[in-house]
Amino acid sequence: MRYVIGVDLGGTKFAVGAVAVDGSRTEAFDSAPTHAERDADDVVARIASMVRSVMDRTIAATAAAPDDFLGLGIGAPGPLRRADGMVVVAPNLGWRDYPLRDRLQSATGLATVLDNDANCATLAEWWVGAAKGATTVVGMTIGTGIGGGIILEGRLLHGASDVAGEIGHTTIETSGRRCKCGNYGCLEAYASGPAIADRAREALEGNGASMLRTMTGGDLRALTAEHVYNAARDGDEVAKEVVRDTARYLGTGVANLLNIVNPEVVVLAGGVTDAGELILAPLRAEVRKRAFRPAVDAVRIVPGALGSRAGVIGAAAAFLAERRV
Amino acid sequence: MRYVIGVDLGGTKFAVGAVAVDGSRTEAFDSAPTHAERDADDVVARIASMVRSVMDRTIAATAAAPDDFLGLGIGAPGPLRRADGMVVVAPNLGWRDYPLRDRLQSATGLATVLDNDANCATLAEWWVGAAKGATTVVGMTIGTGIGGGIILEGRLLHGASDVAGEIGHTTIETSGRRCKCGNYGCLEAYASGPAIADRAREALEGNGASMLRTMTGGDLRALTAEHVYNAARDGDEVAKEVVRDTARYLGTGVANLLNIVNPEVVVLAGGVTDAGELILAPLRAEVRKRAFRPAVDAVRIVPGALGSRAGVIGAAAAFLAERRV
Numbered sequence: 001m002r003y004v005i006g007v008d009l010g011g012t013k014f015a016v017g018a019v020a021v022d023g024s025r026t027e028a029f030d031s032a033p034t035h036a037e038r039d040a041d042d043v044v045a046r047i048a049s050m051v052r053s054v055m056d057r058t059i060a061a062t063a064a065a066p067d068d069f070l071g072l073g074i075g076a077p078g079p080l081r082r083a084d085g086m087v088v089v090a091p092n093l094g095w096r097d098y099p100l101r102d103r104l105q106s107a108t109g110l111a112t113v114l115d116n117d118a119n120c121a122t123l124a125e126w127w128v129g130a131a132k133g134a135t136t137v138v139g140m141t142i143g144t145g146i147g148g149g150i151i152l153e154g155r156l157l158h159g160a161s162d163v164a165g166e167i168g169h170t171t172i173e174t175s176g177r178r179c180k181c182g183n184y185g186c187l188e189a190y191a192s193g194p195a196i197a198d199r200a201r202e203a204l205e206g207n208g209a210s211m212l213r214t215m216t217g218g219d220l221r222a223l224t225a226e227h228v229y230n231a232a233r234d235g236d237e238v239a240k241e242v243v244r245d246t247a248r249y250l251g252t253g254v255a256n257l258l259n260i261v262n263p264e265v266v267v268l269a270g271g272v273t274d275a276g277e278l279i280l281a282p283l284r285a286e287v288r289k290r291a292f293r294p295a296v297d298a299v300r301i302v303p304g305a306l307g308s309r310a311g312v313i314g315a316a317a318a319f320l321a322e323r324r325v
Numbered sequence: 326m327r328y329v330i331g332v333d334l335g336g337t338k339f340a341v342g343a344v345a346v347d348g349s350r351t352e353a354f355d356s357a358p359t360h361a362e363r364d365a366d367d368v369v370a371r372i373a374s375m376v377r378s379v380m381d382r383t384i385a386a387t388a389a390a391p392d393d394f395l396g397l398g399i400g401a402p403g404p405l406r407r408a409d410g411m412v413v414v415a416p417n418l419g420w421r422d423y424p425l426r427d428r429l430q431s432a433t434g435l436a437t438v439l440d441n442d443a444n445c446a447t448l449a450e451w452w453v454g455a456a457k458g459a460t461t462v463v464g465m466t467i468g469t470g471i472g473g474g475i476i477l478e479g480r481l482l483h484g485a486s487d488v489a490g491e492i493g494h495t496t497i498e499t500s501g502r503r504c505k506c507g508n509y510g511c512l513e514a515y516a517s518g519p520a521i522a523d524r525a526r527e528a529l530e531g532n533g534a535s536m537l538r539t540m541t542g543g544d545l546r547a548l549t550a551e552h553v554y555n556a557a558r559d560g561d562e563v564a565k566e567v568v569r570d571t572a573r574y575l576g577t578g579v580a581n582l583l584n585i586v587n588p589e590v591v592v593l594a595g596g597v598t599d600a601g602e603l604i605l606a607p608l609r610a611e612v613r614k615r616a617f618r619p620a621v622d623a624v625r626i627v628p629g630a631l632g633s634r635a636g637v638i639g640a641a642a643a644f645l646a647e648r649r650v
Contacts, residue, residue, distance in 0.1 A: 079617055079618075079619050081619075088619065135485070136484055136485050148585075150585070152477065152482065157477065157586070157587075158587070159461055159586055159587020159588065159620070159623075160460070160461050160587050160588060160589045160620075160623035160624065161587060161619040161620060161622065161623035162587070162619065163583070163584060163587040163616075163617050163619050163620040163623075164585065164586055164587040165585065166584040166585070166617060166620075167584075167585060169584045169616075169617065170580075170581040170584055170585060171497055171577045171580065171581055171615060172496055172497070172498075172499055173497075173498055173499060174497055174498060174573065174574065174577050181617070183614070183615050248499065249499065252496045252499050255495075255496065256495040256496055256581070257585070258488070259488060259491040259492075259494050259495055260473075260475070260489065260490065260491070260492060260495060260582070260585060260586075261482070261484055261489055261585075262482075262483070262484020262485050262486060262487070262488040262489040263484065263485060264485045289508070290496060290508050291488075292404055292488050292491060292494065292506070293404075294404050294406075294413065294486040294487065294488050295484070295485075295486060295488040295491075297486065298484075298485035298486035298488075299485065
């Protein structure tokens with residue numbers, strides 16, 4: 001079997017694995033903290049070191065030879081430029097105009113392809129996950145931010161300047177909440193993990209009783225989206241309302257995508273999917289209310305099947321797609 | 326030269342022309358009222374009669390022979406099903422589950438292809454108009470409703486059930502104005518012609534002076550978007566604010582498309598473009614505020630070049646695209 005190294009680079013941690021070219025398995029999956037506050041070259045050196053270790057472990061565990069590693073795909077937060085492999089701006093990494101692809105290629109000796117992290121996750125779910133084989137796919141990764149990817153006939157839509165699929169930064173309230181991108185009313189400003197925690201804190205500004213106050217030992221700054229899901233599951237009324245609103249916002253964003261792209265599958269991934277049907281059921285109801293009937297009838301809205309490995313698998317898939325191996 | 330008959334079917338009128346297969350010209354362009362309140366078969370009979378007349382006049386005016394007409398494309402309001410040529414629901418026509426393609430094919434004897442009217446208009450602007458030769462194009466037709474089309478690498482994006490491109494029915498205010506589609510906060514509910522007139526009437530509910538009161542002879546029910554543009558051009562403050570808001574709403578919708586599709590060209594067509602730079606300048610400013618910089622830098626936002634003939638030319642192009650002539 002031949003392999004492609006997949007790298008998933010996030011603001012908090014990065015992950016590496018050796019992905020079989022048929023997508024059937026990932027060998028020697030590993031991850032480590034990014035420490036983005038250090039120098040970008042330092043991050044690249046540590047990624048390259050993990051790549052070597054993943055290759056060695058794959059060779060040891062399988063019949064693979066050093067020549068069986070075709071190359072490396074890396075998914076990174078955007079905006080980026082695929083043509084010259086530059087990370088243009090990455091607020092979560094604190095990088096600007098960094099030649100990530102070429103630095104990593106030099107450090108590993110492997111032919112390297114760079115793509116957006118949410119694009120990679122969507123590509124993985126289409127390749128071997130929840131959207132396998134579908135012609136038209138929309139992926140949304142909902143965590144610290146909201147990323148997205150669009151696949152049409154088996155190919156990622158990149159657009160004119162590699163921005164396509166930035167679903168988190170579409171306006172759902174023209175005069176709404178301020179977003180980190182500088183805009184007002186972005187979907188991300190309502191339904192990312194931190195936005196969910198913010199809205200819960202605001203809901204607690206009244207005097208109503210809520211277990212959210214005690215879950216964090218009284219320090220509401222420590223409140224996370226996960227606390228909100230857990231409290232909602234335990235019947236807490238404040239948390240249930242925050243979750244309902246989250247589903248409504250996400251459903252609005254998904255409905256917009258249904259009327260624009262009309263996909264067969266919408267794959268939801270990231271932290272928000274931990275909430276399961278608590279989010280998915282009202283989200284689907286909102287989509288049914290908002291999107292055209294033929295678009296609703298044609299779509300499946302499902303959680304991702306690949307979990308935290310989607311980024312690594314998809315980065316390898318992005319390499320294979322670009323090199324048309 | 327060989328020709329394809331293009332038909333543009335709207336709620337108010339329909340138009341027919343003979344479009345040269347290289348898109349270089351349209352012969353014998355003609356139009357007539359739709360009278361949609363009559364039977365659908367009656368509308369088809371009158372379209373077929375105009376098709377015969379357009380063919381006869383084209384034969385008389387050019388060296389064309391009857392065999393030089395390859396077929397017919399028709400653009401109609403959606404939702405529709407291309408596979409079996411059905412108009413599923415057309416509120417502006419009062420039709421439901423009408424086999425438009427087959428009825429027109431029988432009535433004209435020409436091989437017929439059905440597509441969405443806004444898709445056709447966008448395809449025409451890509452083929453021979455303002456977006457000629459661009460790889461990624463978004464078209465918006467802003468009139469009684471707001472339709473849209475998306476072209477990727479020279480092909481219309483239809484999606485899983487022919488709904489793709491329904492830009493007018495994307496939410497820009499989750500709890501906003503009621504839309505005719507049943508949803509709340511659709512772009513169309515803010516920036517279509519009738520929505521512009523509605524917002525102007527609401528603005529006049531205060532006591533402020535405005536020439537809009539006198540332009541319609543005191544009957545504000547007769548107020549149209551065109552009155553608003555004209556008054557704004559003459560410096561009327563109420564009208565100027567309505568136009569500014571319209572540009573802001575449209576700019577929000579366009580910015581969302583930039584972040585989702587990342588096109589090279591956005592073509593705006595329909596009544597709203599009569600307002601010219603009065604709308605376009607603040608619309609572009611709103612897009613710059615809201616969309617990602619690389620997407621803004623990559624796009625041209627321009628009025629359509631084909632005017633009221635876009636639908637006919639694009640319907641012919643849709644025939645050529647589907648039959649791959």
